[in-house]
Amino acid sequence: xxxxxxxxxxxxxxxxxxxxxxxxxxxxxxxxxxxxxxxxxxxxxxxxxxxxxxxxxxxxxxxxxxxxxxxxxxxxxxxxxxxxxxxxxxxxxxxxxxxxxxxxxxxxxxxxxxxxxxxxx
Amino acid sequence: xxxxxxxxxxxxxxxxxxxxxxxxxxxxxxxxxxxxxxxxxxxxxxxxxxxxxxxxxxxxxxxxxxxxxxxxxxxxxxxxxxxxxxxxxxxxxxxxxxxxxxxxxxxxxxxxxxxxxxxxxxxxxxxxxxxxxxxxxxxxxxxxxxxxxxxxxxxxxxxxxxxxxxxxxxxxxxxxxxxxxxxxxxxxxxxxxxxxxxxxxxxxxxxxxxxxxxxxxxxxxxxxxxxxxxxxxxxxxxxxxxxxxxxxxxxxxxxxxxxxxxxxxxxxxxxxxxxxxxxxxxxxxxxxxxxxxxxxxxxxxxxxxxxxxxxxxxxxxxxxxxxxxxxxxxxxxxxxxxxxxxxxxxxx
Numbered sequence: 198x199x200x201x202x203x204x205x206x207x208x209x210x211x212x213x214x215x216x217x218x219x220x221x222x223x224x225x226x227x228x229x230x231x232x233x234x235x236x237x238x239x240x241x242x243x244x245x246x247x248x249x250x251x252x253x254x255x256x257x258x259x260x261x262x263x264x265x266x267x268x269x270x271x272x273x274x275x276x277x278x279x280x281x282x283x284x285x286x287x288x289x290x291x292x293x294x295x296x297x298x299x300x301x302x303x304x305x306x307x308x309x310x311x312x313x314x315x316x317x318x
Numbered sequence: 319x320x321x322x323x324x325x326x327x328x329x330x331x332x333x334x335x336x337x338x339x340x341x342x343x344x345x346x347x348x349x350x351x352x353x354x355x356x357x358x359x360x361x362x363x364x365x366x367x368x369x370x371x372x373x374x375x376x377x378x379x380x381x382x383x384x385x386x387x388x389x390x391x392x393x394x395x396x397x398x399x400x401x402x403x404x405x406x407x408x409x410x411x412x413x414x415x416x417x418x419x420x421x422x423x424x425x426x427x428x429x430x431x432x433x434x435x436x437x438x439x440x441x442x443x444x445x446x447x448x449x450x451x452x453x454x455x456x457x458x459x460x461x462x463x464x465x466x467x468x469x470x471x472x473x474x475x476x477x478x479x480x481x482x483x484x485x486x487x488x489x490x491x492x493x494x495x496x497x498x499x500x501x502x503x504x505x506x507x508x509x510x511x512x513x514x515x516x517x518x519x520x521x522x523x524x525x526x527x528x529x530x531x532x533x534x535x536x537x538x539x540x541x542x543x544x545x546x547x548x549x550x551x552x553x554x555x556x557x558x559x560x561x562x563x564x565x566x567x568x569x570x571x572x573x574x575x576x577x578x579x580x581x582x583x584x585x586x587x588x589x590x591x592x593x594x595x596x597x598x599x600x601x602x603x604x605x606x607x608x609x610x611x612x613x614x615x616x617x618x619x620x621x622x623x624x625x626x627x628x629x630x631x632x633x634x635x636x637x638x639x640x641x642x643x644x645x646x647x648x649x650x651x652x653x654x655x656x657x658x659x660x661x662x663x664x665x666x
């Protein structure tokens with residue numbers, strides 16, 4: 198436990214540290230790929246909200262799009278990239294470490310402190 | 319609960335939602351259920367020795383019949399599924415594509431198994447086998463879908479295994495298989511859509527409802543068939559009684575009456591005279607219904623309940639064959655069981 202107390206605070210990726218974006222990445226990680234409509238239904242959010250978050254994830258290359266022309270109707274499918282999957286794994290690891298710190302009784306705002314730390318690095 | 323904990327829980331929830339994104343389309347449930355039910359209900363009446371006297375002919379006819387319906391259903395289902403997914407702007411999850419392959423593999427195994435039964439025996443358990451295969455298919459889908467579907471898959475497997483272990487007559491497993499397909503599949507989809515995400519109590523009640531609605535019809539049909547298999551309300555006549563061969567009559571065969579077993583042997587290594595006879599003797603009085611002098615399949619033993627021969631209560635099973643040399647004469651001793659299910663059913 199003393200090792201945990203003396204280790205630096207885990208850093209969290211600010212792009213993923215947003216509930217909707219985390220959920221998008223987690224959903225794509227579990228499902229493999231999904232269309233805009235499927236994600237909208239799963240996350241229960243508006244088109245604009247989902248679109249904005251998907252743009253950010255796409256710009257960061259965490260998510261990429263693939264167009265399919267199978268059948269009469271063209272579809273845009275969102276797929277999690279390798280770097281997106283790695284980022285999610287890293288994020289979950291860091292969150293778990295924070296959970297352990299939290300369990301030791303440290304009285305600090307975990308997420309804010311860790312985010313600030315990341316930004317200061 | 320901390321924000322971190324909530325965040326982790328939300329990630330796990332979305333991962334699970336992604337993993338458990340498999341669901342069978344309504345049309346798939348209706349197609350598989352309808353076609354499976356039709357096959358289970360009708361095959362018995364169409365692929366018969368009357369239409370296909372030769373065993374090989376019968377086996378091939380069954381293979382063609384099953385392949386036509388199941389293959390056709392697979393193609394139609396594939397096209398409808400892709401169309402429905404596109405219309406809803408959805409993709410087919412990778413897990414579902416793999417599951418569909420596994421599903422069709424199971425049904426192909428069932429088809430080939432049914433074909434092979436003609437040559438290797440075991441036909442008495444064919445419907446139980448199909449029920450287990452159907453259950454396995456539903457269970458596999460359930461692993462990536464809602465928990466209730468998984469439970470229904472397990473319940474279907476248990477129905478098949480329990481029916482076989484409990485010595486359910488062939489006729490009853492036949493209707494149970496038809497019910498598992500035709501009622502069980504659409505009902506599983508309907509219950510899963512409405513109660514798949516409810517709490518434990520809701521899911522348990524939904525499962526109990528599914529079991530009741532699937533098991534009740536075959537039991538009622540079987541009971542009705544047994545009830546319908548009543549003999550004519552006339553006094554039993556002996557073999558030499560006048561008027562025995564006119565109209566509907568009951569023939570009573572007394573104990574010690576000789577009964578000839580004639581064997582239509584089909585074998586690449588042996589041949590037998592179709593008139594060859596194995597003489598047996600009755601141990602209990604047997605009443606047989608004759609219509610214009612011909613047995614119509616209804617019988618009762620020792621004035622018990624009436625049965626129809628198609629119920630599968632009385633069947634002959636050769637379970638062991640031993641080659642022997644008796645006084646320098648080669649012989650084959652076959653151990654057979656006749657009417658075991660009758661003994662199980664009627665024994666006090």
